[in-house]
Amino acid sequence: MFQNLDIFRTAMAMARHAGNQQALSSQNIANADTPGYRAREMPKFQDTLRDSMIGQRATRSSHLHGNSDWGVEGSINDIALDPNGNTVSLEEEMVKAVDAKRHHDKAMAIYRSNLSVLRSSLGK
Structure with missing residues (x-):
């Protein structure tokens, strides 16, 4: 049962993605x-997670599985919003930052919950 603990790796990747999104949002702001x-702009988490967890099998198209090894590179938004050529929208960046915090909190909740299950099963 505990030979493959990919849930911890996935939660860590989700928290890392949220942290990278926060860093990119702060740089944009x-x-x-x-x-x-x-x-x-950061790619979506599910897009970054594809193809890295070889041992996992997706039984539905909405399952997350795959590669999570990428940096804070992100893609460039080429749609100019300001006359000076700047493409930063403060409103969008604020929404992205709040969304990243929610994803980080969710990842930590998943991690803590599964750690509690693991500790309970070990009797500690």
Whole structure:
């Protein structure tokens, strides 16, 4: 039963993705007035998780499985919003930051819950 604890790896990847999203949002917000700055966007978590967990099998298309090894690179948003060529939308960045916090909190809740189940099963 406890030979493969991929749930911990998935929760850690989810928390890391949320942290990277927070870092990217803060970088975008810091450069909101920089002329010509192009906002960077993170890919969705489920897109980053594909193809890395070889031992897992998806039984439904909505299951998360796959690669989570990527940096804080993100893609560049090329739609200019300001006359100076800046593509940062403070409203969108605030929404992304709140969403990242929710995902981080969810990842930590999953981690704590499964750690409690594991401790209970070991009798500790």
